[in-house]
Amino acid sequence: MNSMHGPGVRSSFPPDPKRQAILQQARKAFVSEGYAATRIEPIAREAGVSTATLYALFDGKAQLFSLVIDEAAEDFAQQMARLGTIEGDARQQLVSFAEAYADFMSDPFVRAVFRLVMAERPRFQAVALRFFEKGREAFGATLIGILTALSKSGALRPIERPSWAAGHLMGMVEHPVFFVPLVTGDEIKVRRTNAAIVEDAVDTFLARYGV
Numbered sequence: 001m002n003s004m005h006g007p008g009v010r011s012s013f014p015p016d017p018k019r020q021a022i023l024q025q026a027r028k029a030f031v032s033e034g035y036a037a038t039r040i041e042p043i044a045r046e047a048g049v050s051t052a053t054l055y056a057l058f059d060g061k062a063q064l065f066s067l068v069i070d071e072a073a074e075d076f077a078q079q080m081a082r083l084g085t086i087e088g089d090a091r092q093q094l095v096s097f098a099e100a101y102a103d104f105m106s107d108p109f110v111r112a113v114f115r116l117v118m119a120e121r122p123r124f125q126a127v128a129l130r131f132f133e134k135g136r137e138a139f140g141a142t143l144i145g146i147l148t149a150l151s152k153s154g155a156l157r158p159i160e161r162p163s164w165a166a167g168h169l170m171g172m173v174e175h176p177v178f179f180v181p182l183v184t185g186d187e188i189k190v191r192r193t194n195a196a197i198v199e200d201a202v203d204t205f206l207a208r209y210g211v
Helices: 017-033 040-047 051-057 061-085 090-105 108-119 121-153 162-184 194-209
Strands: none
Touching: 017 040, 017 051, 017 061, 017 108, 040 051, 061 108, 061 121, 090 121, 090 162, 090 194, 108 121, 108 162, 121 162, 162 194
8 A cells, every 4th residue: 555645744745635535534533433433434435535545545544543633733833833923012912822822722623632542542642742742842932932022022021941931821721721621521611711711821920920
């Protein structure tokens, strides 16, 4: 079987419509059914291709799973790159960033990925870590840039270690919107809204680093 692309590798050629359709259907199947219950034949059928065509493009279910996660991580990274141009005072910029981060970390697909990989830990642990770290790096690099600029302009106190400061803000957001639902299950709703969590996190952050 001939795979055109390895996990996490994007081609310089225009996307193959059949390949993209297969990946879209695979993503839906993995999220709704889990890895073990997902079957190749329904994915091919829903994508409008034959099973033979699917296997000509992908090695099988494991590679589909890896590619679905890697492409989702790349999509999130591209979304975060646009946050580097946010404007406003220190509070406005921090709230804009934290809201986007909260949306990412509370996305059901993000949690679904981790639940899937935890269930298949021996096979896909590296895939999950790659997904999570890419998201954190994309957000982290963006926030470090924002904090550095705000600190240099005098809008925040001098920050000796922007990476630590970024970790403080991100940690205050990700714990209630990601880790709590991940552990307790989506059926248990966090009482505070993302907006309320962000407001509290930014208030706490500015109490430490604000001027």
